[in-house]
Amino acid sequence: MIFVALLHAVNLGATRKVPMADLRALLTGLGLEGVRTYIQSGNAVFEAEPGPALRGRLEDALEARFGFPVPVTLRTATEWHAAAQGCPAHLRDEPVVLAFLRDPPDPARVEALRGRDVTPERWEVAGGTLYQTVPDGVRNLRLSAAVIERHLGVKVTVRNARTVQAIAAMLDT
Template structure:
């Protein structure tokens, strides 16, 4: 199986550095195959057998190697392609980011998120991905990853649509 691993909140400042060459070496040392990374924001594509403990193994290895906890969100190649394809068309009339939810959200918490006023931003959850417009730019998002995490009670990591599409293209090569 081919997987996409998204590392949360790495390489954003002076701390929490995860060099991509080191990440590739670490993932390869875990027996993952064909490890490739995309840009410096903690995106990796690799092959592995079905393993329900994979996320936990990755997180433990990352913390041991880099000295701080790194939450990981995993998607299969099929799930990634769906997320890249299924962002609602009515949101794509402006800049979009995709927030990858690490775990399925509770419907009551989704309802609470719907109750928040984040205009002019618009959003929709498709599966375990929150597609969101960012009319005022990523730095000015009202519906930030922190707000999403606190409201939904699940870890989240955000990627812009260009990154999502680039990783989808990597899956086809």
């Protein structure tokens, strides 16, 4: 089965460096096939046997190799394509980022987050993805990844729509 692995919070500053060549070598060394990466933000595509232990195996190997914990969000190719095409219509008139939720959120927590005023941003959770408009750019988000994590109680990692579409294209080649 083909998977997309999203590494959380790597290569953002002077610390938490995960060179993509090293990531490809690590994943290949774990027996994953067809390993490819996209840009330096920790995106990998590979083939593997599905199973509940895959994410833990990746996280353990990343921490052992790089010396710090690296949460990983996994999506199958089918799930990735659904996310890439799944932006709710009422959000498509502005630039959008996708916050990939590592685990399913509690619906009550999603509803509680709706009570938070993040105007002018708008957002919607569909499946395992929170789609969010970025009218003032990603650096000025009121609904940041940290706020999403705190309110929903799940880890998230954010990718812009261009990255999501580029990875979708990788899955088709």
